[in-house]
Amino acid sequence: MNNPSFPGIFSLRGQVALITGGGTGIGRAIAGAMHAAGAHVVLAGRREAELAAAAAELGERASIAVHDVTELDAAPALVARITRETGPVTCLVNNAGINMKKPAVETTSPEFEAMLRTHVLGSHALTRAVAPGMIERKSGSVLFIASMASLFGIPGVIAYTAAKSAYVGMVKCYSTELSPHGVRVNAIAPGWIETAMSRKAMEGDPARRQKIIGRTPMAKFGAPADIGWAAVYLASPAASFVTGVTLPVDGGASIGF
Structure with a gap:
């Protein structure tokens, strides 16, 4: 972008x-924010009906791709199909994940492996699939959606913590390797965000909810859009000199007492 200025500096127009x-x-929420910023968004996931409903709500410049991130060998074909049908992927958001609450000593090796396959190996397979094209074009952005579990200990989520902590290391290594080629790699570490999943986790446990609010300086849960707009910033020209960063979007939870 020549002589970028506000608001164009935050535009994702032309991006896939x-x-x-x-x-x-x-x-x-990330898809909605990136779409609003001008990108064509490709929503990937296992459940076609949910993807189709979200894409229909967004309208033009939104498409879907049924894809299971644990099918590691399918990543190159997915990226090739998107490139053929929509255009080269200029931004990858590694957001898909699973969670499991279980004491560490009760977490089995298969359960641990499933967590790592989904988060770590799945995101690596897709990043590896999009990176050559980004390197060739000398431009691109990869985002990993990390967690508060990447930053401090949370009981009962040993496998999830290991997977999300791996994201922080992956960002550092990937950014070191890819940034010289014009490809930026960053992460967002969401705090406690008000989603259907978090509401379900809090059902019947008001003490847990109050504990979270009590240790968050802003004394509230975040909104999904808070993460969406942070992702827009990191993918936009406004962040052209930002790489290797894990950005907490957490109402101060990671630094508060």
Whole structure:
């Protein structure tokens, strides 16, 4: 962009953003914000009906791709199809994930492996699939959606913590390797966000909800759009000199007492 100025500096016009887990929750909010900023968004996930409903709500410049991130060998074909049908992927958002609440000593090796396959290996497979094209074009952005579990200990989520902590290391390594080629790699670490999943987790446990609010300096849950607009910033020309960063969007939870 020549002589960028506000608001164009935050525009994603001309970009093709592939967002895993894009049909619901935080992924849907990221898709909505990127779409509003001008990108064509490709919502990827396992449940076609949810993806189709989200894309229909967004309208033009929104399409879907039924894809299971744990099918690692399918990543290159997915990226090739999107490139053929929509255009080269200029922004990848590794958002798809699963969670499991269980004491560490009760977490089995298969459960741990499933968590790592979904988050770590799944995101690596897709990043590896989009990176060559980005390197060739000397431009691109990859975002990982990390977690508060990447930053401090949370009981009962050992496998999830390991997977989300791996994202922080992956961002550092990927950014070191790819940034010299014009490809930026960053992460967002959401705090406690008001989603259907979080509401379900809090059902019947008002003490847990109050504990979260009590340790968050802004004394509230965030909105999914808070993560969406942070993703727009990191993918936009406004962040052209930002790489290797894990950005907490958490109402101060990671630094408050």
